[in-house]
Structure formats: structure tokens, C-alpha cells
Amino acid sequence: MTTTEWTTETAGSGQYADVNGINLYYETHGEGRPLVLLHGGLASGEMFRPILPTLAANHQVIVVDLQGHGRTADIGRPIDVRFMAGDIAALILHLGLDKPDLFGYSLGGGVAFFTAVQHPELVSRLVMVSVNTRREAIYPEMLGQQEQVNAAAAEHMKDTPMYQLYQRVAPRPEDFGRLLDKIGASMAKDFDYAETVRGLKVPTLVAFADADMTPPSHAVEIFELLGGGQRDGGWMGEGRPAGGHALAIIPGTTHYNVGMSPLMAAAALSFLDAPQG
Numbered sequence: 001m002t003t004t005e006w007t008t009e010t011a012g013s014g015q016y017a018d019v020n021g022i023n024l025y026y027e028t029h030g031e032g033r034p035l036v037l038l039h040g041g042l043a044s045g046e047m048f049r050p051i052l053p054t055l056a057a058n059h060q061v062i063v064v065d066l067q068g069h070g071r072t073a074d075i076g077r078p079i080d081v082r083f084m085a086g087d088i089a090a091l092i093l094h095l096g097l098d099k100p101d102l103f104g105y106s107l108g109g110g111v112a113f114f115t116a117v118q119h120p121e122l123v124s125r126l127v128m129v130s131v132n133t134r135r136e137a138i139y140p141e142m143l144g145q146q147e148q149v150n151a152a153a154a155e156h157m158k159d160t161p162m163y164q165l166y167q168r169v170a171p172r173p174e175d176f177g178r179l180l181d182k183i184g185a186s187m188a189k190d191f192d193y194a195e196t197v198r199g200l201k202v203p204t205l206v207a208f209a210d211a212d213m214t215p216p217s218h219a220v221e222i223f224e225l226l227g228g229g230q231r232d233g234g235w236m237g238e239g240r241p242a243g244g245h246a247l248a249i250i251p252g253t254t255h256y257n258v259g260m261s262p263l264m265a266a267a268a269l270s271f272l273d274a275p276q277g
Contacts, residue, residue, distance in 0.1 A: 038108025044070025
């Protein structure tokens, strides 16, 4: 979820793909090795406009609007990152992408994470930004705010970029309250994906803001589950995690703007474009 304004222009080639029971909107920008870009909750692919030129300079970037967000209409199922991962896997197959990289932020990061978990054969590398893998790691005051996300909050959100974007581009603008109910229900569920993280088979960059909705120790916790932070890395990197995993704490950012930060884009490209060992 973000409160930072994003631009309203639509560039690139916007299309729909009928996959996995949903009519999924996506745009294609640039050329090169494919990179699928997944936005946060109550946003859309438009949130990445500030960093899209950087990402698309040497990559074919596929920017997706997830279920019930942006230009993709909702369907009769919960907002659940595990279901939505199936949408992204189906889109990869539909477009014939050759093992694209995934970059997901917040809700989209959870979707990217489960796409890599469920379909590692379809994914080259994963960048998961501000993805909490244990609900208890979230600050208590943030959990309290999440409990207030429901249709009743729609009236109070009419001056926010999230509401205004939804009204401008959503196929059914009247569904905003329904989306809030579904997002609220999703966030209310307890979760702990420690064992799932340990089983990741895709090289992963774990990235968080330095002032995120969880403490920096949660980022380190996830990195440690991937085998990081156990020893000195060595002169030649021989002590780095065996799976090619990495950790980034993006300075001067919060949960609400880290996904659009030029520093985040630079860290992601450094990871994605590094030689695979």
C-alpha cells in the first residue's frame, strides 16, 4: 500500500491476457531479458513510473496490474498471493517468456515470492521488496491500522492517490469498497513462511526500506533463512550464500516509497545483471 503520488500517463503497450480465470492487464516496455514487475496493494503498475525508464533501459519489462487492481477487474476469489502467483505463472507461459526475472513490491512481492516457490522452473531471479514473511514481525501499530482496512474506509480515502487511480482506470470503479474488504481480510490472516523461504530454489534479493513496517532485523532474519549472514563472505565471495541470495536495506526510504526509489532500482539491477555463478 502506498500514499505516494504517481504519474497518470500510460506508456508502452497495454494489453489483456485471459489466463488462469482472470483477464490480466499488462504493459510491455523496453527490450532485453524479461523482467516482470508487480506492484503493491491498492496501487497498480503505474506506481513504478519513476523507475521504469531505468529498469527498461536494458530489459523487456512486463508491468502487471494484479487481481482487482488498476485495469484488472476483480474475480470471485480472495486476494491471496498464492492464488495470484498462479496468474503470473500462467502469464509467463502465455507470453512465452524464457525464465524472466521477477521484481515484486509489498503485495506484489508476495506474489513474486510464491510464483518462484510454486514454479521455480519459470523464474530466473527474484527481487522481493518489503515482503513480510511473518505477521508477528509487523509493528503492532501497523497491525492496528491494517485491521481498519475495509469498505467502511472508502469514504475517508477519496482524497488519496489510491482511490483516485482506481476511479480513473478500474473496469468497475464501484468495486473499490469490495477491494478494501478483500485486502483487509487478507492482511488479518496470520502467517509464517519461514519453511517456505528456506525452500526457495531461485536466487533472491531480499530488500527492505530502512524505515519499513517491520524492523531491519526482519530483513536479516529472512536473509539468514536463505543461508546468509552466517560467515565472512571472503575475498572472492566464496563465503556468500550458496544459492546466490543477497540482502539490501535501502536508505532514506519507508514502506510507502521504497518500491519507487532510484536506489531500489539500482540495487535490483545490480543483482539481476550480475553474472550467474
